[in-house]
Amino acid sequence: MSEVKIAAAVRSEFGKGAARAIRRASQVPAVVYGHGSEPVHITLPSHELALALRTPNVLLSLDLDGTNELAIPKAIQRDAIKGFLVHVDLLLVKRGEKVTVEIPVQTEGELAPGGNLLENVLSTLSLEAEATHLPESVTISVEGLEAGASVLAKDVTLPKGSSLVTDADAVVVQVVATQAEEPAAEGDEA
Incomplete structure (x- = not known):
């Protein structure tokens, strides 16, 4: 930085x-x-x-x-x-001092086919890092995730020299299935 x-x-x-x-x-x-x-x-x-x-x-x-x-x-x-x-x-x-900061979460990759939606539960993660080497963001790969899958904070790859402050079991992103409406029958209009 x-x-x-x-x-x-x-x-x-x-x-x-x-x-x-x-x-x-x-x-x-x-x-x-x-x-x-x-x-x-x-x-x-x-x-x-x-x-x-x-x-x-x-x-x-x-x-x-x-x-x-x-x-x-x-x-x-x-x-x-x-x-x-x-x-x-x-x-x-000071140089070498550890500080706690909020780091933005970014996602990359394509979800599994099927029209699922990606829900960003947390937009930032709290990390402890050296003040002169603060990461700008963390990136999570959602490649191929299917409905019901989630990524926890402990599963996120952190930048070198930083440690997680956010609860390790907190959900960062999750994939939810879309709920499609049933088409109305033609005879139900009467």
Whole structure:
């Protein structure tokens, strides 16, 4: 996983009015916390942060008053209608440190013939991995699965260096049979 460098500035004004002024200046209010230190309130450039957050669990290298800190996004708030960034919580990490993150689940392959449906029960899995080597996603093969088959969390092949935090017996995907309606008989219309 690559690091994305972003310049950050410490902010001293708080509240709704100050946050709105920050957003009008194409900045995003954020808070950085972790490792037992006091939370630091910062602003980040809106466009660069939005581009970086397209990658799940991106590792941000924050240039903050001459120091370089590594952080991962913990909570992202977006405007419900327009989708722009409202506020971001960042968690400080160190190289070699293990962190727990949510990883998206992707499926590949074709189901067995018969018109069955694939139900994604879990869209993410919780994994523990090194902060500088976070996987972007996990892929599950559903090739040839028939109705009634399911893939459990313990059956998923995890990326190297990561361990499963989600319950091992949790169903990730399952195949369900389609329920077709019986055709109406022609004489039943009367």
